Structure formats: structure tokens, C-alpha cells
Amino acid sequence: MGLLTAAAWGVAPFSLLGGLSLSLLVLTALKLREAKQRREYRLVSLLQLVTAGLLGAQQGELGSSLLQGLAVLVALAGLLQLELGEVTNLGKLLRRSGQLVLAALPMALVLFLLFPRLGPFSDLGRLGQFGAAATTGLSTTLEPGTIATLTQDRSPAARVAFPGGGPPPASQRLWRVLVHGQFDGQSWRSLNAGMAGAGMAEADIAAGPDPSLGAPQTPGATQVWLSEPNGLPEVPWSGAGLPLDRHLKRDGQGQLRHDGSVGVRKLYSLAAEPAPATWRRQAPTAQDLQMAAGTNPRLETLAAGWRRQGSGDAQAVGGAKAVEGAKAVEGAKAVEGAKAVALAEAWFRQQGFRYSLSNPLLPETAPLDALLFEQRQGFCGHYASALSALMRAAGVPARVVSGYRGGTWVVPLGGSAFLDLRQSDAHAWSEVWIAGEGWRTVDPTLWVLGGTTGGDPAATSVQAPSAGADRAGPLDWVARQWWGLDLAWGEWWLGFDQRSQERLLQRLLGPYRDWAGALLLVAVALTLALGLAAYGWLRRRGEGDRLQQELNQLLRSCARGGLVPMPGETLGQFGQRLRQARPLLGPELEDFVGLLQQLRYGRPGAPQQQGLDRLSRCGQSLRRQLRRSPS
Amino acid sequence: MGSGAPPRLSRWLPLQQGEVLKLGLRNLYIVPTGFGWLWLGGALFLQLVGIQTQTNGSVLLSFLMLALQLLSLHLTHGQLEGLEVRCGQPEPAFAGETAAYPLIVRVQSACEGLEWRLPPGALHGVGSLGPGEHPLALEWTPGRRGLQRPGPLRLQTTAPLGLFVCWSRWQPPTAQLIYPAPKPGPVRQVPMANWRERTEAVGALGGEGSEEWQDLRPHRRGDSSSRMAWKLLAQGRGAQTKRFQDPRLEPSLWAPDPTLPPEEALEHLCDRLCQLHRQGQSYGLALAGLQIAPDRGSSHRDRCLEALALCQ
Numbered sequence: 037m038g039l040l041t042a043a044a045w046g047v048a049p050f051s052l053l054g055g056l057s058l059s060l061l062v063l064t065a066l067k068l069r070e071a072k073q074r075r076e077y078r079l080v081s082l083l084q085l086v087t088a089g090l091l092g093a094q095q096g097e098l099g100s101s102l103l104q105g106l107a108v109l110v111a112l113a114g115l116l117q118l119e120l121g122e123v124t125n126l127g128k129l130l131r132r133s134g135q136l137v138l139a140a141l142p143m144a145l146v147l148f149l150l151f152p153r154l155g156p157f158s159d160l161g162r163l164g165q166f167g168a169a170a171t172t173g174l175s176t177t178l179e180p181g182t183i184a185t186l187t188q189d190r191s192p193a194a195r196v197a198f199p200g201g202g203p204p205p206a207s208q209r210l211w212r213v214l215v216h217g218q219f220d221g222q223s224w225r226s227l228n229a230g231m232a233g234a235g236m237a238e239a240d241i242a243a244g245p246d247p248s249l250g251a252p253q254t255p256g257a258t259q260v261w262l263s264e265p266n267g268l269p270e271v272p273w274s275g276a277g278l279p280l281d282r283h284l285k286r287d288g289q290g291q292l293r294h295d296g297s298v299g300v301r302k303l304y305s306l307a308a309e310p311a312p313a314t315w316r317r318q319a320p321t322a323q324d325l326q327m328a329a330g331t332n333p334r335l336e337t338l339a340a341g342w343r344r345q346g347s348g349d350a351q352a353v354g355g356a357k358a359v360e361g362a363k364a365v366e367g368a369k370a371v372e373g374a375k376a377v378a379l380a381e382a383w384f385r386q387q388g389f390r391y392s393l394s395n396p397l398l399p400e401t402a403p404l405d406a407l408l409f410e411q412r413q414g415f416c417g418h419y420a421s422a423l424s425a426l427m428r429a430a431g432v433p434a435r436v437v438s439g440y441r442g443g444t445w446v447v448p449l450g451g452s453a454f455l456d457l458r459q460s461d462a463h464a465w466s467e468v469w470i471a472g473e474g475w476r477t478v479d480p481t482l483w484v485l486g487g488t489t490g491g492d493p494a495a496t497s498v499q500a501p502s503a504g505a506d507r508a509g510p511l512d513w514v515a516r517q518w519w520g521l522d523l524a525w526g527e528w529w530l531g532f533d534q535r536s537q538e539r540l541l542q543r544l545l546g547p548y549r550d551w552a553g554a555l556l557l558v559a560v561a562l563t564l565a566l567g568l569a570a571y572g573w574l575r576r577r578g579e580g581d582r583l584q585q586e587l588n589q590l591l592r593s594c595a596r597g598g599l600v601p602m603p604g605e606t607l608g609q610f611g612q613r614l615r616q617a618r619p620l621l622g623p624e625l626e627d628f629v630g631l632l633q634q635l636r637y638g639r640p641g642a643p644q645q646q647g648l649d650r651l652s653r654c655g656q657s658l659r660r661q662l663r664r665s666p667s
Numbered sequence: 668m669g670s671g672a673p674p675r676l677s678r679w680l681p682l683q684q685g686e687v688l689k690l691g692l693r694n695l696y697i698v699p700t701g702f703g704w705l706w707l708g709g710a711l712f713l714q715l716v717g718i719q720t721q722t723n724g725s726v727l728l729s730f731l732m733l734a735l736q737l738l739s740l741h742l743t744h745g746q747l748e749g750l751e752v753r754c755g756q757p758e759p760a761f762a763g764e765t766a767a768y769p770l771i772v773r774v775q776s777a778c779e780g781l782e783w784r785l786p787p788g789a790l791h792g793v794g795s796l797g798p799g800e801h802p803l804a805l806e807w808t809p810g811r812r813g814l815q816r817p818g819p820l821r822l823q824t825t826a827p828l829g830l831f832v833c834w835s836r837w838q839p840p841t842a843q844l845i846y847p848a849p850k851p852g853p854v855r856q857v858p859m860a861n862w863r864e865r866t867e868a869v870g871a872l873g874g875e876g877s878e879e880w881q882d883l884r885p886h887r888r889g890d891s892s893s894r895m896a897w898k899l900l901a902q903g904r905g906a907q908t909k910r911f912q913d914p915r916l917e918p919s920l921w922a923p924d925p926t927l928p929p930e931e932a933l934e935h936l937c938d939r940l941c942q943l944h945r946q947g948q949s950y951g952l953a954l955a956g957l958q959i960a961p962d963r964g965s966s967h968r969d970r971c972l973e974a975l976a977l978c979q
Binding site: 082093108116139140533 | 701705716717721722723726728729733741745779780794795826827828829
């Protein structure tokens with residue numbers, strides 16, 4: 037029970053599955069408390085198994101899977117105990133249940149690999165988000181000051197592995213999570229899921245039978261993410277890639293949403309997509325120009341100057357005001373977007389802004405004016421807000437994006453190499469609509485720090501927002517090794533789906549694909565026979581004459597040291613010879629030989645079990661000594 | 668659990684006969700228990716959850732449960748397969764009381780979670796039996812006197828996981844001698860005409876006992892010191908040994924009370940004989956067409972009781 041509770045740790049209690057498994061857990065505990073008869077205990081074991089399975093449906097990472105596996109073993113051990121009727125010790129029971137699972141595992145794996153997979157029945161999986169309590173992490177509202185606390189936080193945010201390739205160059209390591217498109221003069225808000233998704237969410241392609249099934253060219257995962265719970269349905273990604281998980285949806289703003297429970301870790305993967313991401317070309321709406329006019333007058337004046345410069349050729353000054361539809365925006369601001377960015381960059385670089393993590397609070401009225409013209413210091417959130425506001429004031433559609441930047445590339449001893457993202461890697465930047473190009477990522481923090489935008493690798497050397505350098509303590513090291521294994525598990529565990537199964541069948545059977553059913557039957561029969569044989573062998577090995585087993589073990593240890601009984605030599609004689617060869621073994625060897633002979637040939641009556649236990653302890657100690665002094 | 672469905676089914680299945688029951692494919696039956704069906708339901712439920720959520724964890728566990736069930740079918744069958752059962756020599760017992768019926772079970776490899784039942788009664792667990800021969804004493808309560816065979820023996824196991832129940836039914840061939848149930852009540856005493864003369868003769872032969880003090884005789888070597896007359900020795904009257912003799916009760920033949928229903932009369936007689944045996948008295952038995960002369964001792968008692976048990 038304890039194991040299950042541990043395994044259930046972190047399950048979102050308000051999602052359908054989470055609620056079901058938690059209530060099952062409580063039910064199991066209550067049933068266990070009141071159970072008196074065998075049938076009731078059996079029910080407890082079954083409930084425990086089902087709960088473990090439900091938890092498995094929610095938490096797929098390595099640690100949870102191990103706990104779930106252990107809970108299954110314990111449940112089986114409970115059943116065995118009920119049937120065998122004798123009070124055996126827990127270790128023995130667990131060994132027995134381990135033997136059973138080992139015997140059943142080949143068949144289970146065959147079924148797992150070959151049994152036809154079905155797509156989900158309906159979209160019930162979405163039920164799970166009415167308890168979205170915000171925990172730490174990124175916030176849907178970006179007000180200068182909120183990320184300051186985040187940057188101090190070294191707790192893990194996410195890990196990403198890149199199967200079949202190394203990490204992207206440092207300059208491209210921007211991991212987007214939230215897009216803040218709503219500006220009220222003070223704060224940037226992210227549009228809520230319903231609004232943003234309206235008409236723009238792309239259908240996820242992983243679910244349902246693929247028309248091209250059977251064609252093995254479906255790409256494998258190129259990003260495997262393990263994201264810590266952050267209280268948001270949006271999860272980090274690179275901004276490009278095809279979701280391989282039916283829980284994942286990309287929206288028109290370039291956010292990736294996971295419709296699982298928000299309070300749990302999420303393991304998901306993305307495949308490479310040959311075409312560029314569609315969200316980059318998603319035309320801006322009036323929303324992307326929305327600006328609480330008059331809230332930051334000095335900023336607006338500055339932007340108005342840029343607008344005049346940028347549209348000096350022929351465009352009407354008031355053009356931006358007339359813009360209502362996306363199409364109009366695109367047409368009218370063809371040159372202005374890129375030019376405005378260039379003007380802004382030049383201006384930012386001239387102003388001598390300072391990057392600082394601790395800043396005085398900005399006033400409630402005209403906060404961005406205070407930032408740009410008085411305080412002149414801040415961090416990524418400040419500068420991204422200011423730049424996006426400036427762009428909007430200049431009539432260029434712009435928005436703020438928050439997520440993570442950089443990350444530490446970790447190559448653990450075992451498992452997959454991965455990029456380790458901490459909460460302190462949280463970052464905010466701007467996206468500006470450039471006609472003909474789409475949404476361009478512009479990071480004003482780099483200008484402030486003296487770097488350059490674009491693909492210049494030099495920019496990457498500037499550890500922009502992250503305060504702490506990579507201080508990896510021993511605990512961090514252990515955690516990273518574990519995460520490496522965790523991700524490797526995730527790659528394998530998440531990677532196997534309907535399509536992988538199809539590929540496997542294709543590879544196994546080739547043109548005889550129709551024979552898959554027969555193959556399944558044959559494989560099940562074979563693994564059943566194999567399981568029975570393996571179980572029998574394991575049982576036989578575990579049973580039999582314990583005296584002989586103990587003696588054999590000791591003789592094997594002796595033989596490794598070159599001491600073998602001569603033909604016709606009795607155990608006593610061999611013991612004496614051994615004592616001469618290894619004087620250190622003296623008293624214990626005598627004990628062992630004496631006990632063995634007494635148990636085998638002595639008068640019955642002395643408690644047999646105690647003698648056997650003593651003999652086995654003696655044997656263990658002797659073998660240890662023999663190992664230590666092999667010659 | 669597991670004892671519910673099979674008995675209903677058992678009625679339609681042939682009962683095994685013969686001196687030795689060797690369990691094998693032809694006489695073992697196996698069906699899922701209620702728990703087994705529930706287990707299957709649990710596995711299917713997890714499969715549905717796995718399909719709906721497209722997670723491998725639930726799918727694998729569900730297949731593991733199915734695989735365990737399939738494996739368990741063979742393992743449960745394997746527990747009983749090869750088992751050989753034959754009867755031991757049963758000791759006589761009284762009707763209405765718990766009797767032990769001996770069986771000898773020969774196990775080839777190992778047999779776990781063996782349970783048995785003799786009607787009418789509940790299931791009894793035997794536990795695990797290692798390879799070799801094991802004597803088992805099955806308890807049952809015979810209802811009637813005579814040479815009785817316990818009803819069909821049911822041997823079953825649900826080990827190792829309780830998903831299947833595998834069983835066989837067998838009629839043990841050896842009958843057990845069952846005495847009438849001893850119940851206190853009236854019996855008829857038949858006086859013996861020539862008893863006095865016979866006992867006088869026996870008494871003259873010097874029969875000694877331990878109940879009543881008779882007289883003294885001079886102490887001889889080898890006499891028990893507990894019988895030494897210490898008081899006389901202290902008075903200086905020499906070493907004397909006390910002599911005792913058992914009371915001479917008049918033995919008689921006992922017969923069932925003809926006024927009672929015959930079975931009831933036999934039960935009362937059985938009780939009286941047991942009582943007399945406990946008191947160490949001599950008694951005889953007079954039944955229709957059979958007379959057993961008065962005597963004492965266990966073998967005499969057994970002979971009398973056997974006569975009662977088999978009386979027609």
C-alpha cells in the first residue's frame with residue numbers, strides 16, 4: 037500500500053483518471069483494513085493491481101514505472117501468500133512472485149508488441165483540467181518583476197533528449213512555452229486556451245489510423261521531453277516538430293498544449309517536420325496590435341517617431357490606426373516591421389541599458405516609460421515587454437513569448453544525453469511580425485548585453501538571463517544521471533505506439549503481413565511453453581535439498597581457489613585439508629562441517645530449521661572469506 | 668471462493684472409482700474461479716484504459732495479467748497432475764463423532780495449496796506437500812454405524828494465484844468400521860446361571876488385584892516396597908507384605924432393550940459397554956444370534972463394539 041501511495045504521489049486528484057485511481061487507492065486501503073476472509077484479501081490484491089495500472093496510464097517515467105512494477109510484485113506476493121497458506125517470509129514471497137512475473141513476461145511482451153493496437157475510443161482524455169492550480173513556474177501574465185523570482189530558482193524545469201542527433205546550436209536553444217499576446221499597458225497576458233485555439237489549433241496527427249500506415253517512412257522522435265509540472269497546460273518545445281502524442285496540440289501562436297493533468301510530469305515526444313512550422317506564418321490579428329493607448333506616453337512618442345521614419349516613403353502616418361484585419365496589416369507594414377526592429381535595436385544599444393536581476397518596482401502608471409527612460413535597468417521580462425510594446429506602438433504586430441533559454445548539455449554515464457533546463461533558465465523574448473517572413477524572434481536582452489540577434493553564434497556566449505553559472509553539485513550529478521536513464525526509458529517507452537508496431541510487423545513479416553494473427557498465436561504458445569519451463573526451472577532451482585545446495589555452493593567457491601575434493605575423500609577429510617590450506621577459515625569451517633554432518637546423519641529432533649539457518653550463515657561467511665583470499 | 672461453481676458442475680462429471688486415484692488429464696477438471704473472472708475483468712479494464720489514454724504502462728500490465736492468467740491455468744493444473752491417492756487402513760470410530768480417515772498421498776514434484784472435502788463438511792486446507800509420500804488424516808463425521816465409506820472425496824487447489832480451481836472427485840473404496848453412537852439409556856441385563864461356580868474356581872487359583880485389602884503374608888524379595896506393611900515393621904513384627912484382591916462383581920451379559928427402537932437400543936448398549944470397559948468390569952454381550960462371553964480388555968471391547976456395529 038505504501039508503495040502505491042508513493043507511486044500515486046503527484047497524481048492530479050481532479051482529473052478523471054487521477055480521481056479514479058486515488059479513490060481506488062483509498063478503497064483498497066479501507067478494504068485491506070476490514071478484510072478477514074481470503075476472498076476479501078484477493079480483492080485487495082486485484083484492486084492494487086488495477087490501481088497500479090491506472091497510475092501507469094498517468095505516469096510513465098522511469099521512477100514511477102519502477103514503483104508501479106514493485107506494487108505489482110507485492111500484490112502478487114499477497115496472492116501467493118493466500119494460496120500457499122503458510123506464513124513464509126516476505127523475501128521468499130517476493131522471490132516467488134518475481135519468478136511468476138518472469139515466467140509471464142515473455143508472453144506479455146509478445147502480446148504487447150504484436151497484439152493489434154487500437155486508437156482511442158473518444159476524446160475523454162481531456163477531462164482533467166478543472167483543477168489547474170498554478171504552481172511555480174511560468175506565469176500566464178507577464179508583469180515586469182514576476183520572472184525575477186524565477187531566475188533565482190535552480191529547481192529542474194524540463195529535460196530534453198534528441199534521439200538520433202545532438203543538441204541544436206546554442207543560439208537556437210530557445211524553448212517556447214507561453215505566448216503573451218494581450219497587452220493592457222502594464223502587463224502581457226497569454227490568451228486563454230479557448231480563445232487562442234479557436235479555429236487555429238492544428239489537429240494532431242498521431243491519433244487514429246494513418247492513411248499511409250504500412251509505409252515505414254514515418255519519422256521517429258527527434259525530441260523527447262520530460263517536463264516538470266508547472267501548473268500550465270502549455271509545455272516547452274523548440275517551436276518546430278510534429279507531436280507524436282495524442283495529448284499534444286499545437287496552436288496558431290506556436291504554443292504546444294498537453295491535455296493531460298497539469299499537476300504531473302509530462303513525458304512527450306516530437307518528430308522532425310520537413311515543412312517549416314505553420315504558426316510562424318500565421319498572419320497576425322488585430323489582437324497583435326492592441327495597445328492601451330496613453331498608458332506609456334513617452335514610449336508611444338518614441339514609437340511614433342520610428343513610425344514616421346519607417347513610413348517616410350509614401351505610407352500614411354495613420355495607417356496603423358486604420359488597420360483592422362490581418363490582411364491589411366500584412367500589406368501596409370511590409371517594410372516597416374524589419375525597419376522598426378532595426379531602429380529599435382539601434383536605439384536599445386545606444387541607451388546604455390543595464391541588465392540586472394534585482395530592480396526597484398516599477399510605478400503602476402506608465403511602468404514601461406519608467407523602465408526605458410528613468411530606471412534603465414531590468415531583465416529579460418522587462419526588455420521583452422518594452423520592445424513588444426514599442427513595436428505595437430509603432431504599428432508592428434508584436435508579442436512577448438516566455439519559455440526557457442539555453443540549458444546545460446549533460447552526457448550521463450548511462451541513458452541518453454540530454455539538455456537540462458532549470459527554472460533559472462526561464463527567459464522572455466519578443467516576436468515581431470515581419471511581412472513576407474512571418475514571426476521573427478527578437479531578443480532585446482541580447483542587445484542590452486551587447487550581443488547580436490540572429491544566427492550569430494557569438495550571441496550564444498552571452499549567458500543572458502541566467503544568473504547562476506553551471507554549478508553542479510554532487511546531488512545535481514546524481515540527479516542528472518538518473519534523468520538520463522529516465523529519458524532513455526521515455527524514448528523507448530513513449531516511442532512504441534501503433535506506428536512503431538506497424539513498422540515492427542512490417543520488418544518481421546514483410547510481404548506476409550496478413551499472417552500477423554498466426555504469428556501472434558504461435559508466439560503466445562511458444563512463450564507460454566517457455567514461461568512454464570522457466571517457472572519450473574526457477575522453482576526447482578529454489579527448492580530441493582538445501583544441505584546439498586549449501587555444500588555445492590561452498591565447493592564451487594573452493595574450486596575457484598583451486599581446492600577440489602579428491603576422489604574418495606570424505607567431507608571431514610576435505611575439511612581438514614582445507615583448514616591446512618587456509619588456516620584463517622578454521623573455526624567456521626569446523627562449524628560448517630559439523631553442522632552439515634549432524635543435520636544429514638545426526639539424530640532428528642534438534643530444530644531442523646535453526647540448524648539450516650546457521651549452516652547457511654556459516655556457508656555465506658566462508659564463501660566471503662574464500663572470495664577475499666582467493667589464493 | 669472457488670467452492671461455489673464447481674460443485675454444481677461436479678454433479679455432471681463422473682465420479683472417479685478405484686483403489687488408487689492417479690490424477691491426470693482424464694480426471695482433473697479446471698474452471699476459473701469467481702476471482703479469476705474478476706481478474707479477467709480487471710485486465711480488460713486496464714486494456715481499455717490503455718487504449719483510451721494510449722499509454723504503454725496500462726497496456727503492458729493488462730497483458731501481463733492476461734499472461735499470468737494463462738500461465739496460472741497450467742500451473743494450477745500442474746499442482747494436482749501426477750498426484751496419487753490411496754486409502755490407508757482406517758481405525759474404527761463412533762458414529763456422530765469426528766473420525767479420521769487415513770489417505771496416503773504420493774506427490775511427484777510438489778503440490779501446493781491442496782484442499783479436500785468430504786461431504787457434508789467444509790473445505791480443509793492441507794497446505795503444501797513436497798515430493799514423496801504423505802499420510803493424511805481426513806476428518807469426517809459418519810452418521811450411521813456399520814462399515815461406512817466416506818462420501819466422494821473432493822481434492823482441489825487454487826494455487827498459485829487463485830485464478831482457477833482444479834479439482835477431482837473420488838470415491839475412496841476402503842470402508843471404515845463405525846460403532847454406534849454411544850448414548851446413555853436403558854439396556855437389558857441377562858443374568859448368567861453358572862457364573863458363581865466358575866468365578867469360585869477362578870478365585871481359588873489365587874487371582875490378585877489392587878482394590879481391596881485381603882490379608883498379610885511374609886515379605887519376599889521382589890515384593891513392591893509400596894505394599895510393605897511399614898507400621899508392623901516399625902512395631903517390630905517383621906517384614907510383612909499386604910495382599911489385595913479386586914472386588915468380585917457379578918458379571919453379566921448385556922443385551923439391547925427390546926422395548927426401544929433397535930438402533931436406539933444399540934446406541935444405549937454401546938454406551939453401557941464403554942462405561943463397563945472404563946470401570947474395568949467384565950461384561951458379555953447377547954445379541955440376536957450372537958453371544959460373547961464376559962471378559963475384559965480392549966480387544967474384548969473392540970470385539971463387542973464391532974458386533975454392535977455390524978449387528979443386523
